[in-house]
Amino acid sequence: MASLISDTEPPTTSTTTDLVRRKKKRSSVSSAASSRTSAASVSCESHTRWRSEKQQRIYSAKLIQALQQVRLNNSSAEATSSPTAQKRGRAVREAADRALAVSARGRTLWSRAILANRIKLKFRKQKRPRATTAIPVTTTVVSSSNRSRKRRVSVLRLNKKSIPSVNRKVRVLGRLVPGCGKQSVPVILEEATDYIQALEMQVRAMNSLAQLLSSYGSAPPPI
């Protein structure tokens, strides 16, 4: 239902709302959550933003909806191809990242980059395998950092900013954070602080969700 999104987040870009509306098929689940999370006001301070209980609740609701969507896609696609465990895991990871990026409300570079990547992939009809263009994976970072060491020397002479090793590490960090490959140093540092906190919240939410699901699978949950 669109009411959940309109309450908690003004449509910053049309693409964001389009993506979110596509996820909103179960209105019953979202309406139960919207009454509680609609009153949530996300604080502007980046330090408290990702650590508040309200933000975690918002993210958990979005995550659950995204996961239901993934499950729908999996059940419908099983007739055509057998999804491997790795593909399923990756689909879950991408859904979780998308939910995380939406929770960021378009204020950070990495969230916009994550959402933009999804749209580009959908339009490109997946000519390239997803691993190289989606979320930066550690293997790509290792392979490209060797290449970049030769390129970055010229950038250093122009900037005259700081010690080359520090600058090099900032570049490596910039490639780890989605969307910050070619940004300036302070932008990368700022995005990294926000990204780390968002990732921590994502880990906490997915952990608790996994615990709930596994406990439900074994025994009825205590009330």
Next chain:
Amino acid sequence: MSSRKSRSRQTGTPMISEEQINDLVLQLHRLLPELGNNRRSGKVSASRVLQETCSYIRNLSKEVDDLSERLSQLLESTDSDQAALIRSLLMQ
């Protein structure tokens, strides 16, 4: 890191002082898990902070990958999935 101000202007990009970068790096350092940094909290080398930040982000990313694999397995196995999710949502 020495606190020297950048003397030359860059074409097209705004001048960013070294102190600002230092502050950002310190802010980043505060987020990191304090495993070995407690001893020299007075002076932290930016290079080390950045290195630990990179490895921390990689660790978190890997943790998310593992969790998403686990979640995908759990989602496959539970049949009454919708009831479980609704219940888990309401319990939060």
